[in-house]
Amino acid sequence: MRQILARSEHCLGCKSCELACAVAHSNSKTLYEAINELKPPQKRIFVESNGDLNFPLQCRQCLDSPCVHACMSGAIQYDLKTGLIQVDEQKCVGCLMCVMVCPFGAICEIPDTHRVAKCDRCKDLDYDPACVAACPTKALEFVEVREFTHSGRQTFLDQMKGVN
Amino acid sequence: MKSQKSIDPAVLELLPKAALDGVETVWDRHAAQQPQCGFGSLGVCCRHCLQGPCRIDPFGNGPKTGICGASADVIVTRNLLMHVTTGAAAHVDHAYEVVEALELAAKGEINYNIVDEKKLQQVAKRLGLEITGKSKEELALEVVEVAYADIANHGKKPVQWLMANAPKERIAVWASLGILPRNPDREIREAMHQVTMGMDADPVNLVLATAKQGLVDGYSGLKLATDMQDILFGTPTPVVTEANLGVLKEDHVNLIVHGHVPLLSEKIVYWADKLQEEARLAGAQGILVSGICCSGNEVLMRKGIPLVTNFLAQEIAIVTGAIDAMVVDVQCIMPSLAKVAACYHTEIFTTMPIVKIPGATHIPFTLENADEAAQEIVRKSIASYGRRDPKKVQIPNYKRKIMAGFSVEAIIGALSTVDPVQPLKPLIDNIVNGNILGVVATVGCNNVKVTQDILHVELVKELLKNNVLVVATGCSAHALAKAGLMNSEGTETYAGESLKAVLTAIGQAAGLGAPLPPVLHMGSCVDNSRIGDLVTAIADYLNVDTALLPVAASAPEPQHDKALSIGTWAVTMGITTHLGVVPPVLGSKAVTELLTKGLSDVIGGKFYIETDAKLAAEGLLEDIRAKRKKLGLPN
Numbered sequence: 001m002r003q004i005l006a007r008s009e010h011c012l013g014c015k016s017c018e019l020a021c022a023v024a025h026s027n028s029k030t031l032y033e034a035i036n037e038l039k040p041p042q043k044r045i046f047v048e049s050n051g052d053l054n055f056p057l058q059c060r061q062c063l064d065s066p067c068v069h070a071c072m073s074g075a076i077q078y079d080l081k082t083g084l085i086q087v088d089e090q091k092c093v094g095c096l097m098c099v100m101v102c103p104f105g106a107i108c109e110i111p112d113t114h115r116v117a118k119c120d121r122c123k124d125l126d127y128d129p130a131c132v133a134a135c136p137t138k139a140l141e142f143v144e145v146r147e148f149t150h151s152g153r154q155t156f157l158d159q160m161k162g163v164n
Numbered sequence: 165m166k167s168q169k170s171i172d173p174a175v176l177e178l179l180p181k182a183a184l185d186g187v188e189t190v191w192d193r194h195a196a197q198q199p200q201c202g203f204g205s206l207g208v209c210c211r212h213c214l215q216g217p218c219r220i221d222p223f224g225n226g227p228k229t230g231i232c233g234a235s236a237d238v239i240v241t242r243n244l245l246m247h248v249t250t251g252a253a254a255h256v257d258h259a260y261e262v263v264e265a266l267e268l269a270a271k272g273e274i275n276y277n278i279v280d281e282k283k284l285q286q287v288a289k290r291l292g293l294e295i296t297g298k299s300k301e302e303l304a305l306e307v308v309e310v311a312y313a314d315i316a317n318h319g320k321k322p323v324q325w326l327m328a329n330a331p332k333e334r335i336a337v338w339a340s341l342g343i344l345p346r347n348p349d350r351e352i353r354e355a356m357h358q359v360t361m362g363m364d365a366d367p368v369n370l371v372l373a374t375a376k377q378g379l380v381d382g383y384s385g386l387k388l389a390t391d392m393q394d395i396l397f398g399t400p401t402p403v404v405t406e407a408n409l410g411v412l413k414e415d416h417v418n419l420i421v422h423g424h425v426p427l428l429s430e431k432i433v434y435w436a437d438k439l440q441e442e443a444r445l446a447g448a449q450g451i452l453v454s455g456i457c458c459s460g461n462e463v464l465m466r467k468g469i470p471l472v473t474n475f476l477a478q479e480i481a482i483v484t485g486a487i488d489a490m491v492v493d494v495q496c497i498m499p500s501l502a503k504v505a506a507c508y509h510t511e512i513f514t515t516m517p518i519v520k521i522p523g524a525t526h527i528p529f530t531l532e533n534a535d536e537a538a539q540e541i542v543r544k545s546i547a548s549y550g551r552r553d554p555k556k557v558q559i560p561n562y563k564r565k566i567m568a569g570f571s572v573e574a575i576i577g578a579l580s581t582v583d584p585v586q587p588l589k590p591l592i593d594n595i596v597n598g599n600i601l602g603v604v605a606t607v608g609c610n611n612v613k614v615t616q617d618i619l620h621v622e623l624v625k626e627l628l629k630n631n632v633l634v635v636a637t638g639c640s641a642h643a644l645a646k647a648g649l650m651n652s653e654g655t656e657t658y659a660g661e662s663l664k665a666v667l668t669a670i671g672q673a674a675g676l677g678a679p680l681p682p683v684l685h686m687g688s689c690v691d692n693s694r695i696g697d698l699v700t701a702i703a704d705y706l707n708v709d710t711a712l713l714p715v716a717a718s719a720p721e722p723q724h725d726k727a728l729s730i731g732t733w734a735v736t737m738g739i740t741t742h743l744g745v746v747p748p749v750l751g752s753k754a755v756t757e758l759l760t761k762g763l764s765d766v767i768g769g770k771f772y773i774e775t776d777a778k779l780a781a782e783g784l785l786e787d788i789r790a791k792r793k794k795l796g797l798p799n
């Protein structure tokens with residue numbers, strides 16, 4: 001299964017992924033129209049920086065899924081068809097427990113509705129993540145883990161050139 | 165994403181060849197740039213100081229101001245002012261060069277002549293100069309003095325070129341807004357100052373400054389350049405030639421002029437003709453000069469030189485494998501040309517000190533060495549012909565007959581065959597009675613974000629069907645020429661009934677034996693001044709403000725800063741100005757509102773943004789009908 005994986009050393013902090021994420025979660029799905037929608041669309045990816053490192057972070061879909069366990073209303077559940085953790089906005093009661101337990105801080109609040117939102121892997125776009133498409137440096141990839149690690153190993157070998 | 169790259173059949177034929185030949189084109193680079201930055205697209209990215217770059221979150225969750233405190237409104241308007249100032253600077257620099265040429269020509273220091281004394285006198289009279297008893301050289305120097313005085317004006321007096329040529333009603337509006345320019349160079353400098361960190365933070369003031377740059381462009385750029393060029397090279401009269409890649413000749417040395425200033429291209433045309441014999445000795449049947457962009461338009465209008473193609477297909481022209489040399493001067497020259505040319509035998513000659521491209525051959529062109537440089541370029545083109553690989557040659561068999569050369573003088577000339585006393589009367593009577601619903605000027609570029617030429621052509625077809633007379637310049641004119649909208653058959657096919665009748669009557673009276681074309685080619689981008697002159701003359705004849713006329717402008721596929729500065733000038737003239745590509749302003753709702761609505765209360769004109777050809781035509785027709793209604797004319 002393909003995952004959203006980041007090469008943080010390629011992230012320049014342009015926030016194009018954040019913008020594309022918000023647009024992907026708008027009604028119109030186009031930038032020029034989305035900026036005028038009554039309820040501003042909510043981004044679910046966050047470019048964090050500690051000064052040395054930029055990192056585009058979104059829900060990691062982790063297996064121990066503390067958010068699922070913390071959700072008392074059953075709004076956050078595994079979607080059995082896709083194996084992805086999804087939020088059912090209708091069931092969310094806005095207790096924000098999930099926000100507190102997420103180790104990545106990847107769950108956010110929709111201010112207007114006082115409910116939570118997180119990366120849904122662009123369900124509306126046939127699971128073709130907009131953040132990945134928007135990344136100008138290809139810091140974000142939507143790949144099989146084995147492909148990602150393969151290219152990581154190749155990079156390592158390139159670095160070894162001249163060492164032996 | 166656009167499925168089609170162009171509607172031009174010649175371009176579509178050559179795109180697969182480009183791919184086979186390993187040529188990377190503007191369309192490939194555009195695809196590689198996707199997606200383009202949303203902050204930049206909305207105009208909310210600021211790079212004016214080293215504390216930045218800053219950007220505003222258009223969804224309101226992130227930063228609402230830049231580090232200095234500039235809001236989205238300020239950042240958008242500051243960026244817009246910078247775009248428009250840059251465009252104005254390009255045209256003023258162009259104009260300055262031709263003023264210099266006229267000065268040196270009048271002093272006999274360079275080998276250029278004062279070709280059109282009548283135009284010289286007309287320009288001089290408008291400037292209030294006494295023309296009797298002066299040689300053309302003396303008079304030219306006096307005209308040059310006025311042009312130089314504008315650029316050297318240290319006082320508050322407005323630009324004389326504007327005061328002499330703009331409609332009085334408009335001057336009053338501009339004066340009331342405090343936007344009359346004094347000295348083009350000073351205004352450009354002031355605007356560059358105004359956009360620096362810690363300066364203007366009032367979006368309305370910044371929009372007014374932008375409007376002022378539109379006036380700088382209109383009068384110290386466009387109008388000044390056209391006047392000088394007509395004096396030096398002649399005012400265009402109707403010419404018949406052809407347009408599109410099919411004009412290239414396999415057995416000829418094909419030399420392309422590309423760029424904007426006719427100082428060089430005129431010399432190339434002259435020397436190509438003189439050196440035909442050398443080409444024949446080299447085994448060719450002769451030399452064919454043809455043009456891209458506005459250098460092409462300039463020599464088309466005055467010398468009947470055929471048009472090869474417009475901005476977006478400048479690389480594709482080289483892919484024919486039949487271009488022996490392309491000589492460029494300034495503006496709209498893709499830096500990629502040298503790389504494309506390297507796949508073939510084509511020589512790229514750069515000529516100007518401010519346009520050099522690694523991989524191209526630089527032959528410095530100055531007013532003093534113009535003939536030597538032009539000869540060297542023509543001779544090197546002939547030598548290049550010998551290196552042509554016939555296996556790589558593919559010239560698409562597409563070309564259209566075109567009639568061009570419609571300066572205001574030429575239009576009045578054609579109309580005076582109907583009414584010699586009041587030549588504008590037949591045109592205006594037909595506008596008044598509704599046979600001609602209105603006039604739309606389509607101008608400007610190609611933009612790779614749009615299928616090449618589609619907005620120009622589809623918009624204009626729709627307007628013609630509704631009996632709107634269209635005039636065109638720049639790459640818009642190229643697009644319409646290639647689509648067969650600049651010949652008599654175009655009138656038969658595309659013009660509405662009443663428009664067709666008028667064009668047929670004028671064509672018969674002028675002795676063409678056929679209708680005038682439905683789209684009148686008025687020249688290069690600086691020749692938008694001719695459209696300004698025409699609008700000014702019509703307003704003057706009717707004794708109304710230009711803002712009231714059933715006239716609109718459109719840049720269907722704008723790409724360059726110059727398109728924005730020309731468009732801004734059109735808006736200051738009180739004209740609704742359509743843009744078919746969204747400019748980077750939507751990041752500020754207030755500014756977008758001001759540019760597309762509010763401005764019309766203040767200045768009469770406004771921008772109108774619509775990316776669909778049909779809807780844009782409807783919008784422009786609605787605007788024209790509203791103006792007709794206000795004037796009490798039938799719709």
